[in-house]
Structure formats: structure tokens, C-alpha cells
Amino acid sequence: MTSQGKRTRVDPGAQAFADAWQLVREHPLFAPMANRTSPLRTGDRPWASVETSGRLRAHRTRVAEPDEWAWVFAHCLLHLGFAVVGCREVVEFQAAVKVGRRPDSWDELGCLDVTPPGPNTPQWMDLFAAGLSGAAVAAVDVAGGARRHLADRRPTRSVWDLALNWFVASYPLLGALASGMKVVADADLARGWDISTAAVDASLGEIYVNPLVRLTSAEWRFVLAHEMLHAALRHADRADGRDPYLWNVAADFVVNGWLVEMGVGVAPDGVLHDPDLAGLSVESVYDRITTDLRRYRKLATLRGRGSDLLGDPARGPRHTADLDGFYRRALLTGLSYHTTERGLLPAGLVEEIRALEQPPLDWDARLARWFEEHVPAVERRRTYARASRRQSATPHIPRPGWVRPEEVERRATFGVVLDTSGSMDPQLLGKALGAIASYALSRDVPAARVVFCDAVAYDAGYVRVEQIAGRVRVRGRGGTVLQPGVDLLERADDFPGDGPILVITDGQCDYVRVRREHAFLVPKGARLPFRPRGPVFRMS
Incomplete structure (x- = not known):
């Protein structure tokens, strides 16, 4: 065989000896003492002995398993830490430490040789105390999931991951919710999206945190609970045409007030909290802060100067029903398991969670109810x-x-003012007209008075409800002026004085004032340029 084909022979006894010492050095209890000494295979004792100077002598020829040598090395180091010559106390302590396996041939003959102290003799008892402290910290990290085992040099899980797991283990209200959320810690992503602390995308179930922010574990609990409540209560989808940033600020005031009242973590410096707004809903807080836009637009969310509610509410997630069901079940399950021993809950939060048991009706069901109320059927x-x-x-x-x-x-009849500008989505328009036709036919309404509006109003007269969609022509001449169409219906001699009016638009229109019973039908995410007085149904 050539020299290249030769393999280096490894002594299995020496390898077991080295592996055992490495195991002891990595254990947090023995690491401070093991770093001040090293074993030598020069001893005459059956297994090993140690001197108070720190010299550890193992038998020069004995061959044993790694776990047996680990037990022997730990035994000798404990002699130094306890400063005792007898082995009985050390063996009893080792039974609790559970490092290695006691050899069958071990005899308690005394392993500590007392030597005169030198100028550089370590303070073994102090090093042992430091090891006890490090082992206690490591044990807590293992119990909390920060380390896989005691020998891990540093925690393998970040402080925000530990904070998220705390909800699963210790806070039932948000435990089910936390188990389905994912924390994304990416400094480049946080820089690109201008995230100063945290933000959430409810459609993806992801919480984005800035890993460069220095917060305590209690502060991260507050931040994660804040974002989870944003996602679970669907604050991003409940804006309904309101100013997105001011709506986010109003939701922050409400959520932070709940968390402070519940005592979940510690609020970081600068979070939005006003005790005077306690007990108010997000809608009520929004109505209050819109009276002072100059002041409240300067306030910062957890994202910074932007909204921490990410995603596109107008587009919505692909699996909205499943997502809503997940958030609803998570909060309701957490509420059912949350007992008074875990802390009291604000009445406003409990009310919003209870409201999730009865999810809001779809837009077409609410539109049908509006027809039932204002378009009487012939008995x-x-x-x-x-x-x-x-x-x-x-x-x-x-x-x-x-x-x-x-x-x-x-x-019975009703009026339809239809926006036929080029900005209207034909698919949504067809869906809306189809729903109107089916509801009108169910109410035995033969025809509706229709006015098409673009830059000017076009009176189509009475049109059979099933033929309205076929009469629509999207003209696309630019702006949309709806007020002349509303005025035409209100002044028409052949239109009943109590006939309701349904305005269908995409929100890109002028100010509209209707002096009788009316409603607006707009795409989801669209925002009317004025405050409507009638109900607004949002198509999706």
C-alpha cells in the first residue's frame, strides 16, 4: 500500500479521554474551573486524583468510555470546588448533577491531594460559585426554550422569539394567536420598509421587527402583543375609507391602553397611550383625533412615521375567509381559557372579542336587508x-x-345613480348590478329609475331591473359628477317622493348630497371624498 493510502491510526482510549474532557469543559457548572486546569495521564491512582494547585492526574494506561471519564473529571473538579478530601459528599452531589456515568470499579479512596498554596493558585470556591450561577442561568434558558441543552454557549433563540413563546406558554388569551404568527427579524427589510420597531401583515401572519432595536424581554412582549391584536382584530381592514394613518394612530391608542391595563409586558418609551381615551372604541377615538389633524399626524406608531399595518386592504388576502376564521378562533379560544389568575381583561377588549362570534354580514346580505327595509314588496x-x-x-x-x-x-321602485366613468371596474360593476337585479325581482319591483353619470348625467328613464346591466356603457370621459344625477331623480315628477336612491361609484367623484333615503355601493377599499349620511356597502 502506498503512503497516500495509509490512514492515521486513532487511539480509541485517548480519543475517549479527550472527548470526556471536552464535555466537562462545555458544561456551565464546571467550565470556570476546567479552564484553569487540564488532565494529564501521569497518575498512579486507579482512576484519577487532583491537587489543590489544580494539577489533575489520570491513570496513565486505563481505557474507559467517555461518559466514565466525564464522571471522573467532574468528581475531581467538585473536590476543588467543595474543598473536601472525602468523596462521600461529592458523590452525593454528582447524583443530582448527572454528568457522565460512575464507573463500576470506582472506590472512594479520597481524590484530593492538598498541596501548599502558590502565588497563582486559583480560588476554586469562587470559580465553583461562578459555575453554579452560570448553570442556573443556562437551566432557565433551557426551560424557556432559549437553549437546546446546557452546553450551548449562548442562547440559540432571540429575545423576540422568546417573548412570542411566552404567550404560548403563559398567556392563554394570546397563546393560540401567537402559535400561528411568525416573527421576521431582518435589518435590511426593516431599513427598506422604514420599520423603526415593529409592523404586522395580517394577511401573511407575519410580524416584522427591527433587530437593531434594543428592548428588554418585557418590552418585546408588549410590542408583539400590540401587533398581534392589530392583526386579530383586523384593524387594517376596518378603516372603511378613513385616513389610514390616523386610523392606525387611533387603533394604537386603544390597543396600548388595553395592554397597559392588562399588564402585558412593559410599554417601550414613546408608545401612544392616553388614559383619557380609556374605554373608547377605535372608531370613537378616530372621530376625536380628526378634530386636531395637525397634532395627531405628528405622532409615531411602532413603525415610526408610517402605519405599522402592512398589506393592501383594497386587494385583501387570497384566503380571506380562512384567515378571518383563524384569527377569530384564536382569540375566542384564548378568551375561553383565560382565567382571573392570569389577570383581568379590559371590558372593551372582551366586547370586541365577543363581537367576533357574530362576524359581520357580507355586503350583498346587508344590501338585501336595505332593500327589505326601504323597498316594500307587494303582498x-x-x-x-x-x-x-x-x-x-x-x-x-x-x-x-x-x-x-x-x-x-x-x-314599489327605487332609483339608481350609476357611475359609468372609465375608472369603474367592469367586473365589480357587473356583480353589483346582478345583486341589485336579484333583490329587486325578489321584491316584485318591475323597473327602476336609472341615471348614468360621467361628466354629465344621462337619464335612462325606467329600466327593467334585469336589463340594467345590458344598458350600461362605460364612457370614460374623465371626471365623474354625480350630483346632477341625484338632483334629476329628486325633481322628477314620475319618481316617488319617498323612493330610495342607490348610488354606485368607485369613490372618484364630487361631493354628493342626497336629501332622501339613500345608500352608497362602492368597491372595498374605496374612499368617498365626503362623509356619507347613508349606509355604505363595500363590494369585494
């Missing part, structure tokens, strides 16, 4: 003037048939 009644089909079991008994009263002169 049918039975009459013998028009007999019904007789039953075969009782052919001699006449049955009354359903008829509509012929004496009714005025049929």
Missing part, C-alpha cells in the same frame, strides 16, 4: 275568485289561489 293574498289546483284526495273541496291585488296602482 300576495289568497282568493276563491281564482281557484287553485285541487288536491286529488279531496277534489270536492275548492282551494283558494295566490293573486296580487289588482287595485294597486303604484308599484
Whole structure:
């Protein structure tokens, strides 16, 4: 065999000896003492002995397993730490430490040789005390998940990950929610998105933190709870055309007030909190702060000068129903397991969580309810003037048939002011008109008064409800002026004085004032340039 084919032979006894010493050196209890000495295979004792000067002598020829040598080395170092010659006390302590395995041939013959102290003799008891302190810290980290085992040099999990796991283990209200969230700590991402501390994307279930920010564990708990409540209560989707930044500021005041009242973590310096706003909803706080825009626009969220509610509410996630269901179940489950021993909860937070049990109706269901309220249906009644089909079991008994009263002169109707500018989405427009047609037919409304609006108003007169979609022509001449179309309906002699008006627009229009019962139908995420007085239904 050539020299290149030769392999270096490894002495298994020496390898076990070295591995055992490395294991002891990495243990936090023995590391301070092990760093001040090293074993030598020059001893005559059956296993090993140690001098008070720190010289550790192992038997020169004994071969043993690594876990046996580890037990022997730990035994000798404990002799130094305890400063005792007898082995009984040391062996009893080792049973609790559980480092290595006691050899079957071990005899308690005394392993410590007392030598005169020299000028550089270590203070073994002080080093042992430092090891006890380090072992206690490491044990707490292992119990909390910061380290996989005691020998880990430093925690393998970040402080924000530990804070998130704290909710899973110790705070039932947000535990189920925390188990489904992911913390993303990326300095480049935080710099690119201008995230000073944290932000959240509810559609992705991700919390973005700035790893360069120095916060304590308690402060990270506050920050993560803040972002989780933003996501679970869907604050980004509840803006409904309001100013996004001021809505975020209002939500911050409410959420931070809850967290301070619950005592979850410690609020970092500069968070938005005003005791005078306690007990108010986000909508109420928003109405208050919009009276002083110059002041409140200067306030900073956890993201900084931007909104910490990331994502595009107008687009929405692809699996909105599943996402809403996850957040709803997580909060309701946490509330059911949250006991008074974990702390009291603010009444406003409990009210919002309870409201999640009854999710809001879809836009088309609420539109149907509006039709039922303001567009009365013609009541049918039975009459013998028009007999019904007789039953075969009782052919001699006449049955009354359903008829509509012929004496009714005025049929129920409603007006539609339709934005036909180029900015309208044809698909959403078709969905809205289809819903209107189905509801109108269910209410026995034969026709509706339709006005198309772009730069000017086009009166289409009464159109059968199922034919409205076929009459629409998106003209796209630029701006949209809806007020002339509303005025045309209100002044029309052939339109009832109590007839409701439905305005369909994308929000890119002028100021509209309607003096009778009305409602607006707009795409989700659209914002009207004025404060509407009637209900607003948002299509999705």
C-alpha cells in the first residue's frame, strides 16, 4: 500500500479521554474551573486524583468510555470546588448533577491531594460559585426554550422569539394567536420598509421587527402583543375609507391602553397611550383625533412615521375567509381559557372579542336587508275568485289561489345613480348590478329609475331591473359628477317622493348630497371624498 493510502491510526482510549474532557469543559457548572486546569495521564491512582494547585492526574494506561471519564473529571473538579478530601459528599452531589456515568470499579479512596498554596493558585470556591450561577442561568434558558441543552454557549433563540413563546406558554388569551404568527427579524427589510420597531401583515401572519432595536424581554412582549391584536382584530381592514394613518394612530391608542391595563409586558418609551381615551372604541377615538389633524399626524406608531399595518386592504388576502376564521378562533379560544389568575381583561377588549362570534354580514346580505327595509314588496293574498289546483284526495273541496291585488296602482321602485366613468371596474360593476337585479325581482319591483353619470348625467328613464346591466356603457370621459344625477331623480315628477336612491361609484367623484333615503355601493377599499349620511356597502 502506498503512503497516500495509509490512514492515521486513532487511539480509541485517548480519543475517549479527550472527548470526556471536552464535555466537562462545555458544561456551565464546571467550565470556570476546567479552564484553569487540564488532565494529564501521569497518575498512579486507579482512576484519577487532583491537587489543590489544580494539577489533575489520570491513570496513565486505563481505557474507559467517555461518559466514565466525564464522571471522573467532574468528581475531581467538585473536590476543588467543595474543598473536601472525602468523596462521600461529592458523590452525593454528582447524583443530582448527572454528568457522565460512575464507573463500576470506582472506590472512594479520597481524590484530593492538598498541596501548599502558590502565588497563582486559583480560588476554586469562587470559580465553583461562578459555575453554579452560570448553570442556573443556562437551566432557565433551557426551560424557556432559549437553549437546546446546557452546553450551548449562548442562547440559540432571540429575545423576540422568546417573548412570542411566552404567550404560548403563559398567556392563554394570546397563546393560540401567537402559535400561528411568525416573527421576521431582518435589518435590511426593516431599513427598506422604514420599520423603526415593529409592523404586522395580517394577511401573511407575519410580524416584522427591527433587530437593531434594543428592548428588554418585557418590552418585546408588549410590542408583539400590540401587533398581534392589530392583526386579530383586523384593524387594517376596518378603516372603511378613513385616513389610514390616523386610523392606525387611533387603533394604537386603544390597543396600548388595553395592554397597559392588562399588564402585558412593559410599554417601550414613546408608545401612544392616553388614559383619557380609556374605554373608547377605535372608531370613537378616530372621530376625536380628526378634530386636531395637525397634532395627531405628528405622532409615531411602532413603525415610526408610517402605519405599522402592512398589506393592501383594497386587494385583501387570497384566503380571506380562512384567515378571518383563524384569527377569530384564536382569540375566542384564548378568551375561553383565560382565567382571573392570569389577570383581568379590559371590558372593551372582551366586547370586541365577543363581537367576533357574530362576524359581520357580507355586503350583498346587508344590501338585501336595505332593500327589505326601504323597498316594500307587494303582498300576495289568497282568493276563491281564482281557484287553485285541487288536491286529488279531496277534489270536492275548492282551494283558494295566490293573486296580487289588482287595485294597486303604484308599484314599489327605487332609483339608481350609476357611475359609468372609465375608472369603474367592469367586473365589480357587473356583480353589483346582478345583486341589485336579484333583490329587486325578489321584491316584485318591475323597473327602476336609472341615471348614468360621467361628466354629465344621462337619464335612462325606467329600466327593467334585469336589463340594467345590458344598458350600461362605460364612457370614460374623465371626471365623474354625480350630483346632477341625484338632483334629476329628486325633481322628477314620475319618481316617488319617498323612493330610495342607490348610488354606485368607485369613490372618484364630487361631493354628493342626497336629501332622501339613500345608500352608497362602492368597491372595498374605496374612499368617498365626503362623509356619507347613508349606509355604505363595500363590494369585494
